[in-house]
Amino acid sequence: MRIGILTSGGDAPGLNAVIRGAVLRGSVVDGHEFVGFRDGWRGLVEGDAMPLARTQVRGIARDGGTILGSSRVSPYREGAGPEVVRAVLAAHGVDAVIAVGGEGTLAAARRLVDEGIPIVGVPKTIDNDLDGTDVTFGFDTAVQIATDAMDRLRTTGDSHGRCMVAEVMGRHVGWIALHSGIAAGAHAILVPERRTTIEQIAAWVTSARERGRAPLVVVAEGFLLDQADDPHSERGLDAFGRPRLGGIGERIAPRIEAATGIETRAATLGHVQRGGVPTAFDRVLATRLGQAASDMVGRAEWGRMASLRGTEITSVPFAAALDALKTVPEHRYDEAAALFG
Numbered sequence: 001m002r003i004g005i006l007t008s009g010g011d012a013p014g015l016n017a018v019i020r021g022a023v024l025r026g027s028v029v030d031g032h033e034f035v036g037f038r039d040g041w042r043g044l045v046e047g048d049a050m051p052l053a054r055t056q057v058r059g060i061a062r063d064g065g066t067i068l069g070s071s072r073v074s075p076y077r078e079g080a081g082p083e084v085v086r087a088v089l090a091a092h093g094v095d096a097v098i099a100v101g102g103e104g105t106l107a108a109a110r111r112l113v114d115e116g117i118p119i120v121g122v123p124k125t126i127d128n129d130l131d132g133t134d135v136t137f138g139f140d141t142a143v144q145i146a147t148d149a150m151d152r153l154r155t156t157g158d159s160h161g162r163c164m165v166a167e168v169m170g171r172h173v174g175w176i177a178l179h180s181g182i183a184a185g186a187h188a189i190l191v192p193e194r195r196t197t198i199e200q201i202a203a204w205v206t207s208a209r210e211r212g213r214a215p216l217v218v219v220a221e222g223f224l225l226d227q228a229d230d231p232h233s234e235r236g237l238d239a240f241g242r243p244r245l246g247g248i249g250e251r252i253a254p255r256i257e258a259a260t261g262i263e264t265r266a267a268t269l270g271h272v273q274r275g276g277v278p279t280a281f282d283r284v285l286a287t288r289l290g291q292a293a294s295d296m297v298g299r300a301e302w303g304r305m306a307s308l309r310g311t312e313i314t315s316v317p318f319a320a321a322l323d324a325l326k327t328v329p330e331h332r333y334d335e336a337a338a339l340f341g
Ligand code: F6P
Pocket: 010, 125, 126, 127, 169, 170, 171, 221, 245, 274
């Protein structure tokens, strides 16, 4: 078979390991051929493809980013759609596609599968908010980067007796904040799933100070203060019609300072969390998912994605990932909150 691979949406450390895993497994073991479509669905609808053989994937599992490039282009954008995709696949002699991406990518893939286009998926997001898999690759790396950053913020906070606020990614969910906050010993973890007042945050910060600690707060970018507390929390849409992100750390820092009297500084980690080399965990997970996706093509498992369940890789329908976001459950948050005060 001739298999096309694309990586779509925001990048995540481990994308190259997926590509390498699929190509090595599929070409060396099963005799498939591979091509890569550049910049996600854009490459597929415009017929922008590159060869993907053993030589192209040599040594790439340890590299961040994606050798194929990525974009947030939809295959349903104006002038595209299933007929265009079908024609491009036929022109390149491609029998099936492995689409590596998050919610938007998998939702588009599901529509295309419904139109008869053979696609399998690999779930991807550093935010870890895709259901249907225990964890997504890239998450572990992002948590490690955020933890390292907070370890650094702690020492400068200590030197100056300041409260330090770290803003991490997570537009809908607080998984990165939760895990990095636990790992770094944060005194408050603020996630979109849980409304928390300035009074509560100030109480945690003050209590840390009373115990002789330099308070450390981690906030997910999608966290919303109560309306009354934060008139800017209605953030509106950006120029592309997407919810406006970021800035909560900078907005919350003066509020904490005013409520506690403790000098407070904020640092927004941003895309640093998506860059650089993947952790060993993410390289292994991504490699296994890539291998599984190649096997799934061999078994014609269209409309399904590779998934980690416990320690095993299995496959689940796209619907398993798309029906609901995987949010931080209450008991996981409460478990972490028990460490704050
Ligand atoms: O969905 C992954 C994510 O990294 C979010 O945490 C973040 O809000 C968003 O992507 C940023 O997207 P972009 O790279 O398009 O600015």
